[in-house]
Amino acid sequence: MIAYTIRRLLMLIPVLFGISVFIFLIMKMIPGDVVSTMLGTEATDESRSQLEKQFGLNLPIYQQYYNWISGVLVGDFGVSLRTGKPVLGDILNRFTLTLELTLLSAFLSWIIAIPLGIIAAIKRNTSTDFGVRIISLLGVSVPNFALATLLLLILSVFFSYYPPSTYVSLVEDPVKNLQMMILPSIVLGTAMAGAVMRMTRSTVLEVLRQDFIRTIRAKGASERVVIFNHALKNAMIPILTIIGMQIGVLLGGTVIIEQIFSLPGLGQLVLTAINQRDYPVVQGAVLFIAFVFVMINLIVDLLYSYLDPRITYK
Amino acid sequence: MDNVLEIKNLHIDVKKDDSTYNVVKDVNVSIGKQQIYGIVGESGSGKSLTALSIMGLLANPPLHVSKGSIQFEGDRELLDMSFKEMKKIRGKEISMIFQEPMTALDPLFTIQDQLMEALKFHTKLSKSEMKQACIDIIERVGIPRPKEVLKDYPHQLSGGMRQRVMIAIAMLCNPKLLLADEPTTALDVTIQAQILDLMKELREDFETSILMITHDLGVIAETCQRVAVMYAGEVVEESDVVSLFHSPKHPYTKGLLKSMVSGNRHDDLYSIPGKVPSVEQMPSGCRFATRCPHVMDICHTQTPPVQEVEADHTCQCWLYQEELVKNG
Structure with missing residues (x-):
């Protein structure tokens, strides 16, 4: 198990290396550059080359990559070209909000999706099941920006409710913070809820058809024991897999959601940085998100062996 | 002798595409104290369904008991029991083992x-x-x-x-009745014998009755005192084991015995021609009529009555009805 974890951690190296090259090249390929966005189109060649020299943009591209990545390897993500502040500090600062948003939406989607999925499986082919299946289909198919706009419109037009607009962190004012976070979390969690609901329904149904469920019933178990102690535990592995994959969708989704709800999270930082061609910020933030995503999936994989004794890692 | 379990006129129906078909018809079984009672038949003959209905574990829908009674220890009607009451019986007074130990x-x-x-x-x-x-x-x-x-x-x-x-x-929990649904089918032969021996020992020690469900007449011969032969949802013959093996009455039982593997034969193994009718196409008369070597006209139109052909040996076949008519 420990050896397996170490091996998986070592495998992160090529993955993160690939991502770093990819994001670096993408940033170089998009039209426009940081110098033009800073100086405008009227700038003289002299001032342009001076700024390029200052940012190291006059160097050959592999040299630029080397300079960036060698810093990253020792924990120096560089400084923002626009604000001059260290990138890593900004990322970690913003990430607390994004993490809160992601966890809250994941949590909200599970507490709704897993019970509903179970109910749909127990009451299969009834109107309840049909209703749950429609909700989950809507959940996975409505884009979150559309849902966000719709939700904000309905709340403001019909209920005259506006979420607080200046951000306060969880430690400053938990109530106000949750008031701010709950709407974006619902919107962001909807897609995950839909996917998890579908997966829960189908795997619980499948497990309930297994022979060992009949054995448990023959022992004199109540339906509660059958469903919660046995069916759900057996259904957990596929559900966990879909959760691991959906976490990636959530992290990506925060970019749009933070913009719509004007939350100063990592997603907003990335979007602003892309618009300003603030290379170190974009590269650092994307690399960081990728790292978080692969770590979550590693944790999911390790959880498998905890849940299922037949899965052992050597 | 007091019976532990008394199944009377058990009918089980299945719902399929808005139609109802009968899968178990008029099954009567009495299991005595400490008795090992066998039900033998091909797959799809309704023997497992009979066992599951005792436990109240039929997959409902589509299956349900449409008629009959299952009385446990004389006066406790299992079919009238609530889920809560059944829960207390399952695993405690009646328990069950299944065919596939792997799953x-x-x-x-x-x-x-x-x-x-x-x-x-x-x-x-x-x-x-x-x-x-x-x-x-x-x-x-x-x-x-x-x-x-x-x-x-x-x-x-x-x-x-x-x-x-x-x-x-x-x-x-020291049950009074153990339902064993093909307990040895998935095991290899040496293990089969061990498991059967174990079950026989446990019956003595725990004073438990056993309902042994199998498609293997060898298992019946090895373990049971009484046996019911099921075909297409009906008990076609019922007797003590010795009587069944020495003078089988029903053409289906005879066919089954003929198709058993024995040590010293060199000819091809006999098999009963045809196959079990599907629930949708159940013959209206005798359900075995389509495969029976002694089939008569009446077999296709009317269900034969259950007849006591010997002492404590019943058979559901027109052949013996005719004989009785002739003899007197």
């Missing part, structure tokens, strides 16, 4: 967890008492190193061991 245990729980569960449902023992009960029963069903095995997960045990664990779970 009959929850893969995510240790053997001990799965044994303890049954004790938690039905007893108020302390944790250490439960643990001791688990060790005792595991030892009793002939599993070596009980303490280690209790910590194992099902996938770490062989098929024979798992079936022993299933038997241990079933016997844990």
